[in-house]
Amino acid sequence: MSLLVVEGLGIKFGGLHAVKDVGFTLKSGEIVSIIGPNGAGKTTLFNMISGIYLPLAGRVMLNGEDVTGMSPNRLAERGLSRTFQNLQIFQSMTVLENVMAGFHLQARGPVLSDMLGLPGSRRRSREAEAGARLLLERVGLERAAEREAGALSYGALKRLEIARALALRPKVLLLDEPAAGCNAVETEEIDHLIAAVAAEGVSILLVEHDMKMVMRISNHIVVLDYGEKIAEGDPATVSRDKRVIAAYLGAQATEAANADG
C-alpha cells in the first residue's frame, strides 16, 4: 500500500514554475530518490511535501489522508519527519538535547507540571533521554552527547539531524542531501544507516547528489529538471534514460563553462 502519494504538485515563485505537475508514490519501507541538476526544484518539492511551502496545485496524501498544506507540526504528529539541506540545528543546545527535542510529541506535557518538576515531567524527560542516547549510538554520536551542537563538524551535524528525525519514529522520512559535505567513510555510514532504517519499514524520500549512493540504495528514482519530472523508474532504467543523461550532461557542461569563465 502506498504510504505517501504525491499528485500533480506545483508552485510558482515570482511567476515562474519552480515545480510543475510532479507526482510519485512511496510504499512502506521503500527508498525513493529525487535527483536532478541544481535548481531543479528538489528542495522546493520537499518543502511542499513537508508543509513548509503551500503548493499552488496538486495534493499530498499521507496514509490515505489528504495532508496538502498541513503545518509541519501536524504532519509530524502523522508520522512525517525530515532533515534539511542547509542544517537546521538547535545551536545552543547540547547534542543530546537536540535529539531529546525530537521526542517532543511523546515527551510533551502540561507546562505547570514541567515548571514544578513533578515526577511525571521528570519521567517524560528521562524517557526522552534514554531514547535519545540510543539514537545517538545508532548514528555514532554517543560520545558527543554532552557537547554543544554548534561545535560539531558538518558531517556529524548531518547525522545529528537524522537522529533527531528518527526520534519521531516516522513512517515517512524525508532526507535532504544527508551525505552532502561528508567524506567517503561518512557517506558509507549514512548509506548503511538509511538502508537499515528502511529495512525497519520506514519509507524514505531522498534528495542526494552522490549518484553512486543513489544508484546503490534506491528502489525507485524520480528525475526532475526545471521543476518538471522528466523520468522515473528503477536505478538501471533511469541511468540509461536519454533525457536524464542530457539533463545531467547539460548541467555539467554549463557548470564547466561557468568555472572556466
Add this chain to the structure above:
Amino acid sequence: MKLSAKQASLLVLAVLIVLSPFFFPSGYYFRVGSLLFVNGLAVVGIVILTGFAGQISLGHAGFVGIGAYACALAPAYLGLHPALSAVLGAVVSGATAYLVGRPILRLKGYYLAVASLGFGILVSMVLANEARWTGGPDGIKTPDLGLRGLLADMGLELTNPQFWYALSGLALLIGAWLALNLRDSPTGRALRALHGSEVAARTVGIDVAQAKLMAFVVSAVYASASGSLLALQNRFITPDVAGYMHSIELVTMAVLGGAGSVLGAIFGAGILTLLPQALTVFQNYEQIMLGLVMMLVMVFMRQGLLPSVLGLMRGRGE
C-alpha cells in the same frame, strides 16, 4: 553526591540571599536588596521569554504595572485582600498576555519589539490618564499586606525592610526554581528548540505559535508578581512602573547578565541595581560610566556577564 547545575544555581542564590545581610553596613541595604530581588523576579520571566524562547518584549513593564495596580485597585474597589489582589493581578496579566500575544507573537525580531513596546506604552498611558480610578500620574497608595504583623504576633519581629527583603528573596528563589525546572523539561526544550530553528522545531512536532504564547504568558505572570511585590513593599505606586524605560531596563538586565541563564540574568539585575550605587564615586559621570560598562560587556561578552565569566574560568581550568 554531585550537585546538578540546577541545584548548584539554587544553592548559590539561596546562600547569597541569606548571607548578604551579615555584610550590610546599614539597614538601607535591605531596601536595595529587596528592590534587586523584585527586579530579578521580572527578569527571570524575561529569561523564559527571551533567553529560552528567543522572543523579545519591550513592553513587559506593562505587566509589572498590571500586577502593581491590582494591589492598589482591587483592595480599594473590590475589597480584596492584598495577597489575593496580587493573584488577581497575575491572572489578569496572564489573560492579557494571551490576548495580546496571539497577534503580536506572529511578528519577529524588531517588529515584535515595536509591537510589544506599543503594548507597554498603552498600559502606562491608561494608568496615567484614568486618574479617577488610578490616581493618575501622581500615583496611588497600596494597603499593608499584613503579613509582617502576623509574623510579629507569632514572635518573629522584623523591621519593614527586613521583612520585604526576606519575602521578595523567597519569591525570587521560587521563581528561579520554577524557571530552572522549566529549562530542562520537555516544554523548556521545545522553547529553546524554536529559539534555535523555528522550522526544525515545527518538523519535530512543536506547535511554535502555541509555545511562544505560553512563554509570553508565563513571563507576563512573573512581571506581574514583580509589580505586586513592588507596590506592596513601597505602599505606593506610580504609572512609571509600567513605563517603557522600565521595560527596557528589564531586558537590559537579562541580556547584560546572560539572558540564556537564570542565574546570569539575576546577576544582571543585581549589577544594574547595585552599579549605580557603586558608581556614585564618579559623581556627575555616573550615568556615563554605566553606559560604558553596558557597551563594553556587550562588545566583549556577548553571551552576558555571568556565562562569559564562567566560560573563561572553565577554559582556564582545563
